[in-house]
Amino acid sequence: xxxxxxxxxxxxxxxxxxxxxxxxxxxxxxxxxxxxxxxxxxxxxxxxxxxxxxxxxxxxxxxxxxxxxxxxxxxxxxxxxxxxxxxxxxxxxxxxxxxxxxxxxxxxxxxxxxxxxxxxxxxxxxxxxxxxxxxxxxxxxxxxxxxxxxxxxxxxxxxxxxxxxxxxxxxxxxxxxxxxxxxxxxxxxxxxxxxxxxxxxxxxxxxxxxx
Amino acid sequence: xxxxxxxxxxxxxxxxxxxxxxxxxxxxxxxxxxxxxxxxxxxxxxxxxxxxxxxxxxxxxxxxxxxxxxxxxxxxxxxxxxxxxxxxxxxxxxxxxxxxxxxxxxxxxxxxxxxxxxxxxxxxxxxxxxxxxxxxxxxxxxxxxxxxxxxx
Amino acid sequence: xxxxxxxxxxxxxxxxxxxxxxxxxxxxxxxxxxxxxxxxxxxxxxxxxxxxxxxxxxxxxxxxxxxxxxxxxxxxxxxxxxxxxxxxxxxxxxxxxxxxxxx
Amino acid sequence: xxxxxxxxxxxxxxxxxxxxxxxxxxxxxxxxxxxxxxxxxxxxxxxxxxxxxxxxxxxxxxxxxxxxxxxxxxxxxxxxxxxxxxxxxxxxxxxxxxxxxxxxxxxxxxxxxxxxxxxxxxxxxxxxxxxxxxxxxxxxxxxxxxxxxxxxxxxxxxxxxxxxxxxxxxxxxxxxxxxxxxxxxxxxxxxxxxxxxxxxxxxxxxxxxxxxxxxxxxxxxxxxxxxxxxxxxxxxxxxxxxxxxxxxxxxxxxxxxxxxxxxxxxxxxx
Numbered sequence: 001x002x003x004x005x006x007x008x009x010x011x012x013x014x015x016x017x018x019x020x021x022x023x024x025x026x027x028x029x030x031x032x033x034x035x036x037x038x039x040x041x042x043x044x045x046x047x048x049x050x051x052x053x054x055x056x057x058x059x060x061x062x063x064x065x066x067x068x069x070x071x072x073x074x075x076x077x078x079x080x081x082x083x084x085x086x087x088x089x090x091x092x093x094x095x096x097x098x099x100x101x102x103x104x105x106x107x108x109x110x111x112x113x114x115x116x117x118x119x120x121x122x123x124x125x126x127x128x129x130x131x132x133x134x135x136x137x138x139x140x141x142x143x144x145x146x147x148x149x150x151x152x153x154x155x156x157x158x159x160x161x162x163x164x165x166x167x168x169x170x171x172x173x174x175x176x177x178x179x180x181x182x183x184x185x186x187x188x189x190x191x192x193x194x195x196x197x198x199x200x201x202x203x204x205x206x207x208x209x210x211x
Numbered sequence: 212x213x214x215x216x217x218x219x220x221x222x223x224x225x226x227x228x229x230x231x232x233x234x235x236x237x238x239x240x241x242x243x244x245x246x247x248x249x250x251x252x253x254x255x256x257x258x259x260x261x262x263x264x265x266x267x268x269x270x271x272x273x274x275x276x277x278x279x280x281x282x283x284x285x286x287x288x289x290x291x292x293x294x295x296x297x298x299x300x301x302x303x304x305x306x307x308x309x310x311x312x313x314x315x316x317x318x319x320x321x322x323x324x325x326x327x328x329x330x331x332x333x334x335x336x337x338x339x340x341x342x343x344x345x346x347x348x349x350x351x352x353x354x355x356x357x358x359x360x361x362x363x
Numbered sequence: 364x365x366x367x368x369x370x371x372x373x374x375x376x377x378x379x380x381x382x383x384x385x386x387x388x389x390x391x392x393x394x395x396x397x398x399x400x401x402x403x404x405x406x407x408x409x410x411x412x413x414x415x416x417x418x419x420x421x422x423x424x425x426x427x428x429x430x431x432x433x434x435x436x437x438x439x440x441x442x443x444x445x446x447x448x449x450x451x452x453x454x455x456x457x458x459x460x461x462x463x464x465x466x
Numbered sequence: 467x468x469x470x471x472x473x474x475x476x477x478x479x480x481x482x483x484x485x486x487x488x489x490x491x492x493x494x495x496x497x498x499x500x501x502x503x504x505x506x507x508x509x510x511x512x513x514x515x516x517x518x519x520x521x522x523x524x525x526x527x528x529x530x531x532x533x534x535x536x537x538x539x540x541x542x543x544x545x546x547x548x549x550x551x552x553x554x555x556x557x558x559x560x561x562x563x564x565x566x567x568x569x570x571x572x573x574x575x576x577x578x579x580x581x582x583x584x585x586x587x588x589x590x591x592x593x594x595x596x597x598x599x600x601x602x603x604x605x606x607x608x609x610x611x612x613x614x615x616x617x618x619x620x621x622x623x624x625x626x627x628x629x630x631x632x633x634x635x636x637x638x639x640x641x642x643x644x645x646x647x648x649x650x651x652x653x654x655x656x657x658x659x660x661x662x663x664x665x666x667x668x669x670x671x672x673x674x675x676x677x678x679x680x681x682x683x684x685x686x687x688x689x690x691x692x693x694x695x696x697x698x699x700x701x702x703x704x705x706x707x708x709x710x711x712x713x714x715x716x717x718x719x720x721x722x723x724x725x726x727x728x729x730x731x732x733x734x735x736x
Binding site: 245 | 420423439441
């Protein structure tokens with residue numbers, strides 16, 4: 001009752017401030033530091049730790065903070081600075097970065113890992129097919145990320161390409177500050193060996209990705 | 212043979228229980244479950260066990276089903292037989308560990324029509340066998356089972 | 364322990380359209396519980412459809428019918444007011460039955 | 467029909483790598499839509515509505531009372547169309563509530579149950595639905611055919627809507643995700659699943675019109691609280707507290723975005 005009469009008044013009195021501003025669902029035009037503090041305190045109040053998903057996860061690191069503040073489009077200078085910081089945090093292993101593409105395919109298929117429903121210490125997956133096309137035999141692939149079909153065939157497997165592929169999986173924000181791709185190594189989801197296996201899936205000439 | 216004997220024994224047992232008033236009459240139905248057919252592990256065995264070893268391909272059996280099922284636990288299938296005098300329909304999911312899923316008999320004006328949701332372990336041909344005038348007719352559709360996302 | 368069961372029946376041009384919903388786990392015997400123990404098979408094996416007391420369809424089904432089975436049948440001659448009765452029997456000897464009149 | 471099958475088999479095995487993939491994707495989309503409509507048609511969802519009705523009328527709690535006098539916004543015990551006007555502001559609780567939050571409120575006030583006891587098992591499993599899930603099925607079904615009109619005028623409703631919007635775009639957690647990471651770009655999908663752009667009316671409308679819903683992938687009836695909860699699980703975040711303002715805020719944001727759509731749930735989902 002209350003609300004319908006309120007709506008009626010709104011209808012008659014279109015032009016009154018409260019009624020004249022319809023709710024819009026578009027992305028907020030600006031985000032301030034205070035907005036972020038408020039949201040974080042709401043999350044702290046309204047969320048709870050469960051399993052391996054601890055409450056520390058609602059705290060923003062510098063990168064998340066800046067991407068939120070700049071709505072994923074930081075100015076070029078800031079983006080370069082953030083990317084450089086992320087790059088520095090990648091522990092590139094020495095030697096060949098190419099593991100076993102068969103294991104890589106299984107990791108790419110596996111969508112588990114880092115969720116509250118996962119156990120600590122259980123090997124995680126990379127969720128790669130959720131967003132990328134890889135092996136042509138897998139028709140059920142997502143499109144949030146670019147297709148990686150023939151990734152190695154197009155680029156070869158030089159040490160530079162290996163390093164790029166490894167780094168991109170370990171921490172994609174080192175290459176694109178506010179990329180939507182998770183920092184799979186940085187977040188602790190994938191191990192060094194798992195990332196090498198994924199690099200093999202992308203670069204090994206025998207991998208179905210390059211067939 | 213073996214199955215037949217078991218069935219008969221079961222029926223006898225049920226009749227006894229029924230007579231002694233221990234059981235709801237419905238339980239006598241247990242005797243009509245074709246255990247041997249449902250235990251078949253290949254499509255060929257399943258066909259044989261329902262007495263349809265070499266059914267005739269027929270365009271008069273219509274199978275309406277999605278070609279891509281986003282979830283193998285529920286795959287809806289709608290079957291209509293236009294073969295005159297169809298008296299039963301059987302559903303066989305060829306790649307399932309036990310391919311025979313259902314067999315329905317129709318009588319007293321029931322149309323040879325069935326909508327059913329089946330489980331599919333993987334992508335497979337789904338075969339329907341219709342019995343009419345002592346002969347068996349068949350048609351099949353291939354259904355792909357995919358891995359879904361997280362949403363809905 | 365049977366959950367609800369529901370029949371919806373309508374008639375059009377002298378043909379009854381009968382849809383039935385059954386609560387049943389349709390356990391295959393391949394699933395494991397939280398402790399990793401195999402859950403024994405438990406599924407409906409027989410379905411009987413009656414129209415005005417006469418059996419019009421009789422089915423035998425396996426564990427590969429989806430959980431909470433839904434079936435549709437059609438019967439010639441069904442008209443509003445006719446009685447539809449459907450029953451099932453499962454591997455544990457449990458049964459359930461529902462009835463309705465054609466709308 | 468046979469010819470169509472062979473055609474499908476052919477493309478699925480080989481043609482993805484070839485040119486013309488667009489037409490193929492269109493075909494796949496059509497088949498997935500067909501799957502969706504067929505599972506909806508052959509859905510056992512009404513069984514859950516029946517279970518919910520029993521629970522609605524069941525006397526329980528320290529006060530041995532049923533929920534039949536619960537006021538879902540249209541007056542005590544009025545169910546017809548009530549779900550379509552949720553979430554909304556409730557004066558007696560002085561906060562915005564969605565269906566489940568309101569049910570919890572009624573369990574505590576009418577039945578005298580504690581929050582802990584009433585929320586012990588809010589999400590069920592395939593063997594046993596939760597009380598909340600069955601009740602949601604029953605109550606939502608009473609709004610079939612009614613246009614979705616959640617609360618969007620009261621100051622608190624507007625504030626909660628804004629909070630929901632900010633949460634929707636807020637990136638955090640182990641994988642740096644926001645809701646928008648997956649739900650803000652046209653034509654994207656996870657695996658084969660199309661991703662609706664949930665902050666646009668066109669995509670939000672069919673979503674709000676069909677939840678809560680039966681999910682065939684786990685044979686469970688699921689509510690919007692669960693849906694949001696499970697998104698956060700996959701976003702690698704901690705868990706939203708049941709009925710918390712944040713969870714209601716996202717629900718209100720989505721429902722207001724999709725308002726006007728005629729409710730046709732409870733739905734059936736993959």
